[in-house]
Amino acid sequence: MPFHPTHLNLPLTGAVLDGLRAGDSVELSGAVISFRDATAARLMRALEAGEPLPVSLKNEILYAVGPSPPKPGQIIGSAGPTTTARMARFLPTLFAAGVRAVIGKGELHGDEMTPFLTHGAVYFAAIGGLGALLAKQISSATVVGYDDLGPEALYALEITAFPAVVIIDRQGRNFHETARAHWKRR
């Protein structure tokens, strides 16, 4: 069967977010902002203290990544997703600041899903361990803040036809949960 992922241009409008279904394969193109453990903690501290952020998070999409250093001639080094669950505790604050969706890897369940439903945010999973291949889907990378954090610095990234799967949709479905239940042998 031919494979036809849905192409989506970023930022995502409310109507596009409404139309996404858990399990949809998509290709994302546009601007995203990187985050990781240390980045998210620092963004949260700044938001809680009412301090200005290095970049606005309004309508933005966060990508959980800490890239390798680029080799000469590369835009960015290997840049696959990291585990989203480690940053789950920061998401309510980041969603309240305007983040519309998160790209990462791994599962989110129960309490970790609640802020997605409260804020109408969507969770996309990219494939973990696809670092060399995904680097080719990133057409620009600029550090826009927290450069002292090294690989955890805040990067503005431009992604092109970046492959991902919708995991948590706006109806509260969780594709990891339904897929597992479907394939489990009892």
Added chain:
Amino acid sequence: MIRDIDVSVLRDTVARLIVEANYNIPDDILQALRDAAVREESEIGRRTLEQLVRNYEIAAAERLPVCQDSGVAVVMLEVGQDVHWTGGSLQEAIFEGVREGTKTGYLRWSVTGDPTRMLKTAGGDAPAVIHTEIVPGSDVQITFASKGFGAENMSALKMFVPADGVPAITDFVLETVDRAGADACPPIIVGVGVGGTFETAALLAKKAVLRPINVRHPRADLCRLESELLERVNDLGIGPQGLGGRITALGVNIEIYPTHIAGLPVAVNLGCHSTRRISTSL
């Protein structure tokens, strides 16, 4: 007969191994992924596996890190008891090799000096975890691994009692893999360490996860248990990247060591699909 080895030889070897390990995953794992991409029943699972294989082909051809998480360098040394190291500190030579390879190979610096994160600055770095065994002879066997933390974080250890027996080992393996789900980057490799003391079980599990997946345990009953566990892990339905399917693990390896008559320590160390390991000898 004492054999002198200058630690600079070890430093240069480690610097080469860390780069090679991060650009090329082991042949047995790549072959297993290629086979899995054909065998997987779920369509999204097959597509995921094909992309993983493609990633490894790109990384090898263009000499790029297969994953941005170049992990913690784990160096396992079997040192012949007739070896005499010269020219400096053995530990520092390994650290230097890791630092050099990380730099020349454009690998991500993934280690923080202070695990508590209480220090303002990260503190002195120790860029490798080193395990040394003294063995007869005058050879040095090195197994180098770059251990990513997606899978490492999902590993577990539990002290069972003798009456719990093999069913406890089985349940603990299944429970650990199920809890890990997509976070461990399946298809995974499952290393099971049984016996010894608290820390032995963990080290056995690490050795197990770093054993090639086409090498089975030499004891027939443990070899059968490995196959049974692999089948049951794959029945969990997690599939490639947790997107559902038949291939959750590529292999389950068990390592054992005698233990106390009161105990049954069991450790489960998970390895992602890019469990990077490479071995050589001096």
